[in-house]
Amino acid sequence: MTKATARPRRQPSMADVARTAGVSAQTVSRALRDSPNVNPETRKRVLAAVEQLGYRFNNAARVLSSGQSHTIGLVLLQSGGYYSRSAVTAGVEAAAGEAGYAVSIATIARLDTGLMERSLSKLADQGVDGIVIAVPLISVTQKMEDITRDIPTVTLDGSRTASARVLGIDQKEAGRIATQHLLDLGHRQVWHVSGPDEWIEARQRREGWQECLAAAGIEAPPPLEGDWSPGSGYRQGQVLAMIPDVTAVFAASDEMAFGVIRALRERGRSVPGDVSIVGVDDIALAAYCHPPLTTVRQDFYRSGAAAVALLLRGAGAGDSLVTASLSIRESTAPPRRS
Amino acid sequence: MTKATARPRRQPSMADVARTAGVSAQTVSRALRDSPNVNPETRKRVLAAVEQLGYRFNNAARVLSSGQSHTIGLVLLQSGGYYSRSAVTAGVEAAAGEAGYAVSIATIARLDTGLMERSLSKLADQGVDGIVIAVPLISVTQKMEDITRDIPTVTLDGSRTASARVLGIDQKEAGRIATQHLLDLGHRQVWHVSGPDEWIEARQRREGWQECLAAAGIEAPPPLEGDWSPGSGYRQGQVLAMIPDVTAVFAASDEMAFGVIRALRERGRSVPGDVSIVGVDDIALAAYCHPPLTTVRQDFYRSGAAAVALLLRGAGAGDSLVTASLSIRESTAPPRRS
DNA sequence: GTTACGTATGGCATCGATAACATAGTCTCG
DNA sequence: CGAGACTATGTTATCGATGCCATACGTAAC
Known part of the structure; x- marks a missing residue:
């Protein structure tokens, strides 16, 4: 080890690297970044010095001078x-x-x-x-x-x-897909357990549901508001269980959907026998809980990545809403013959 | 507005604030932080200037000079x-x-x-x-x-x-609590679906399970390794379903536990009738899925906070492992009389 | 054989805040 | 009433990298 142990622990700076490599600090700076004009030979010396000293650039300084x-x-x-x-x-x-x-x-x-x-x-x-x-x-x-x-x-x-x-995932679409699936199965009415009204996602999913029903000539029942949690789904499920002719429910999140299912079963309604349920999110458990949940899957990961792309590459990439798709499982079925 | 509108949008700096308030930059700096020695009158002027100019300190500069x-x-x-x-x-x-x-x-x-x-x-x-x-x-x-x-x-x-x-949550304890609960119910043997072996959490939970069994004079069966996901729980559950005398299972995560439950039920084993299951995490859904899951709850939030405290306040606060507690629900029951 | 240009590099000012030191006042006490 | 302590404030150097300009050396062009 050639490094002097005197200095307790000051991080080496560019000047130190420059001295070691026998060049100026400016050249070090150039060598470490883009630098169209740096002699490959010089760059090699600089990189060697960096390695030797364990140099690590100082972010604050970089930010300060570059803005x-x-x-x-x-x-x-x-x-x-x-x-x-x-x-x-x-x-x-x-x-x-x-x-x-x-x-x-x-x-x-x-x-x-x-x-x-x-x-x-x-x-x-x-x-x-x-x-x-x-x-x-x-x-x-x-x-x-x-x-x-x-x-x-x-x-x-x-x-x-x-x-x-x-930027956003097309939440209306999620509501529409879920509702349409239930209608396609033959249900005459679809109830909705929504997210909190402050959430635009919640409002959009609700709108998608309403529009889909309207397009089918059905008057939408009043939506029941939850807070995304399983507990809130359970509470609204208790309400739904008291209404005789409920055969299909669209819940705005998977967790609420499972809460609804639990409440219904406790009241003797079977899923999907008596009531079909669709959730949103496709959480990992959706396929493994009982019954496996039909749900609308959305790619939040991609949406997060897209947000960054939009931010960095400026406009252009934008506006392409990430779309939703339906995972059909056992929590939905055609209504019982009446 | 005394400021020239020529400059399009440079953020105002401390010097600007100082000028507006009629003091030096250093005084501004002091006024905006601790500053035992600043005239309240002066501080008021400075704060007014800050407000007026919409001053916002430059983090990079602060970091650079303060280290x-x-x-x-x-x-x-x-x-x-x-x-x-x-x-x-x-x-x-x-x-x-x-x-x-x-x-x-x-x-x-x-x-x-x-x-x-x-x-x-x-x-x-x-x-x-x-x-x-x-x-x-x-x-x-x-x-x-x-x-x-x-x-x-x-x-x-x-x-x-x-x-x-x-710093860490006492994971061994989690394994011990879960296993002990099953033994207390009267089970003679407890199987284990563990997390991936690279995870210390997984190893510790497994050790807790082993030690608890050992203390009861029971030889532990080979653990089945999963990857925390419901799917891996499901696959190991299929294995468990082929073993006749399994009556109790400790899964190292709630998600795996539900996967196990699903596999067992598909093979005609009821939970908790034939097999009791305990998970770890107490996720929000644990109480609402079917059956409600008995699980070991651990306070990760507190553990994250404690980590920061340890970091900032140095030693001292440390070493207090956040402990685990059991939430007993319907997925566990005494074994059937044989 | 100048002029003009491209490449590789060094020198210096600069970003904005803070630390360290310096300087006026003010107060206290023997 | 003068020494020492304390308060409120200003001055200057500094953190570490980068931007801009200057310089030295080739080299191609007219």
């Missing part, structure tokens, strides 16, 4: 329940990482405008180059406008800010 | 299946946020030493002040040693690096 943080911020909701969360995260991180970007996260405990403002501020303070909001925007304040004006932002739901581009 | 990034890195596994992931993330982010730290994430696609090295490098390059590894370390390379020597690191499983402090 680019190469970091994008991701706003998430803390709620453990919502399945798409981790898939979106993974997609964002993968796409960002591939482009050489880091991902910094800001979690909000619940849907709240104040918390949202604070998260965006936090990310803005960190100097992120772009922001992906994976949470529905319930309202857009002046402060949020200010931030998203300066920093490119993509929201993953259908809400719109002045400057935020919008 | 502290106020960011901690979090290493995650991309696998959607593993439930604890999002809970840990939330805990880490909450605790970090409270302490004024940002969280930067690095996801690895699978357990692989090379990928792990790259993630750590990435985080080190970003200049994080600390790292939380929420993934089992299958092996520790020289490079990883180098990085974790410079940067305080906490791993959330039981593995040890030279300098990484270790």
Whole structure:
């Protein structure tokens, strides 16, 4: 080991590398990046010096002088329940990482405008180059406008800010697919357990359901609102169990769907014998619980990745909503002959 | 507005604020942070100027001059299946946020030493002040040693690096609790569907199971290895279904447990009538699927938070393993009289 | 044989905040 | 009432990399 042990632990800087390699700091900088004009021989010397000293560039300095943080911020909701969360995260991180970007996260405990403002501020303070909001925007304040004006932002739901581009999975389509499947089986009416009304996803799925029923000339029954959790599905399932002629239910999430199923069975209704149920998400358990759940699968991973692409490559790639597809399992069947 | 509108959109700097407030930049800096010695009057002027200009501090500059990034890195596994992931993330982010730290994430696609090295490098390059590894370390390379020597690191499983402090949920305890519950019900033998062997969590749960059986004077049957997913549980469940005298199974995750249940039922074994099953995690669906699953609940959120505390407050808080508790539901029952 | 241009490299200012030191006042106490 | 301590503020150097401009040397062109 040639390294002096005197200095306790200062990270070597570019100047140190330059000295070791016998060139200027500027040349080191060039050699370590693009650099159309660096002698291959020189570059080799520089890289050797880097290796020898264990040099690691200082991100802060780089950001300060270049003005680019190469970091994008991701706003998430803390709620453990919502399945798409981790898939979106993974997609964002993968796409960002591939482009050489880091991902910094800001979690909000619940849907709240104040918390949202604070998260965006936090990310803005960190100097992120772009922001992906994976949470529905319930309202857009002046402060949020200010931030998203300066920093490119993509929201993953259908809400719109002045400057935020919008990307999202086509949630209406999910509602339509699910409902149509039940109608195709022969059901005359389809009930709906929706997500919380603040969620644009929830509203869109509900609209898809309504439109599909309307197209079939059916008047939609009042939707029952849940909060995505199995427990809320269970509670609304208890309500549904008291209504005699329910034969088909579309739940806005798989977890709620299983809650509904449990409530119905406890009240003596069989699934799919008496009632057919469709969920949304296609969580891993959907195929293994009892009964295996028919559900609408959506590619959140891809959607997260697309958000980043949109952010980095600017417009262009955009607007292509990731589409939904139906996984048909045993929780749906034709209605019993009456 | 005294500011010239010529400059299109440069973020205002501290100097600008100082000028507007009629003080020096240093005073602004002091006013905006701790600052025991700033005249309240002056501070008010500064804050007014900040407000007026829409000043937002430049993180990179702050990091560069202070040497502290106020960011901690979090290493995650991309696998959607593993439930604890999002809970840990939330805990880490909450605790970090409270302490004024940002969280930067690095996801690895699978357990692989090379990928792990790259993630750590990435985080080190970003200049994080600390790292939380929420993934089992299958092996520790020289490079990883180098990085974790410079940067305080906490791993959330039981593995040890030279300098990484270790925090973790007591996984052995989880295995013991689950197994003991089954023995207490009167079962004479408990089978085990484990997680992948690279996971320390999996090994520890298996050890807990083995020790518990040993303490009861029972020779443990060979464990069946899964990968945490419902599908792997299903496949091992098919194996179990072919063995006549299986009456109790401990699965190392809830998702695998449901896979096992499905396979057993398809082969005509009822749960809990013929076979009792215990899982681990207490996912939201555990209480609502059929049958409701008896499972070992562990507080991953708290564990993530504890990791951050350990990182920031140094030692001291440490070593308190978050403990496990049993949620008893309908998937377990005494064995049928034979 | 100049002019013009391309390549490889070095020098210096700069990004924006902070640390360390310096400097006026103000207060306290023997 | 002058020394020492404390308060509030300003000055200057510094963190580490990059942008811009300058320079030295070839080399192709007219």
